[in-house]
Amino acid sequence: MRNEYLFTSESVSEGHPDKVSDQISDAIVDLMLAKDPEARVACETMTTTQRVMLSGEIRCKPMYDDNNEDWKFNGYWAPGARDEIESAVRRTIKQIGYEQDGFHWKTLTFENHLHGQSAHIAQGVDAGANKDEGAGDQGIMFGFACDETPDLMPATLDYSHKILERLAADRHSGVAPFLEPDAKSQVTLRYRDGKPVACTAVVVSTQHAEGYDEGEKEAELKAYVKKVVGEILPQGFISDETVWHINPTGSFVIGGPDGDAGLTGRKIIVDTYGGASPHGGGAFSGKDPTKVDRSAAYITRYLAKNVVAAGLAKRCTIQIAYAIGVSEPLSLYVDTHGTGTVGDDAIETAIKGIAKLGGLTPRGIRTHLGLNKPIYQKTAAYGHFGRKAEGDFFPWERTDLVADLKAALG
Structure with missing residues (x-):
């Protein structure tokens, strides 16, 4: 590194x-x-x-x-x-x-x-008399976790999400009535010895009411955005050297589906790890949990997060692969990027040996994480990982495998 x-x-x-x-x-x-x-x-x-x-x-x-x-x-x-x-x-x-x-x-x-x-x-x-329920499609899925934030997510993505969540909350509450729903953010951090230490650039483009693209109103909007970013990033990350781009194209009144057509599944890197980890290519939203694009991405995040939470690695990527109609995964791959305290192969063996996971079959994943429930609309903005819903972790954000992993690895 x-x-x-x-x-x-x-x-x-x-x-x-x-x-x-x-x-x-x-x-x-x-x-x-x-x-x-x-x-x-x-x-x-x-x-x-x-x-x-x-x-x-x-x-x-x-x-x-x-x-x-x-x-x-x-x-x-x-x-x-x-x-x-x-x-x-x-x-x-x-x-x-x-x-x-x-x-x-x-x-x-x-x-x-x-x-x-x-x-x-x-x-x-579908399950039958002589077969377990098979995967809803073929494919490869990745999960990732790292120790950059308390939620074990990449810091650049975590802060980018939180900036926009705050803008939306202030819009809904009336704190920032000049904001409209469409917005994008981008955060660039300097890493030193694998840890984020400073913010070198922030980009925020937010749809706004008429008149907030010039004069005192534009200054009010930009001051508000800088205040929000300053409250979200760790103390000391923002400095005089931080480069700001707030609505860099100018006016942003026409936005949302009126400004640009929208399609399901076009923001898969935003949904996952912000480019810090590989992505298998499949989108999540709109799919029931028999589709391993969704459920296997959730279980691999769950496994990677528990590996890092157990202190077995500072960074962990896990890949899993399936064939359509086949219940058992074709492969399981663990990579701790040289940060592991035990061998990656030992972690793979430990995961395979945890009986309560149900063998990582589609049915086992859905049963262990409780995925056959109407929980998905909340996942569809601000990322599927590193988040809480109504005060409780999403089920794949639990760290209840820590003891099992530590026991299996001695």
């Missing part, structure tokens, strides 16, 4: 068009899991000026059943199910705060193109 270097991560707010799409897709996942814990959902959302469109495959008999003769007149939808989905979409947008001429929760046009899950996918995923 180099003795000194700069590293940068970015985040985007809940009002960014791609994140609007992610939150809508996960609102649909939550709606269907609340109706049926074994629901299958692959929901993609597109947002643009005054329009939201859903597409994808689902299986949720309380809402959609292509074997129900009574529902055929409604395209196999249960009475009222389409209205329930539309209400969830509009409610999500309202919660974010979009009441603009170019994107308004109440007046936008909504299209629902969800349809039944492919039988050829279902036959590989």
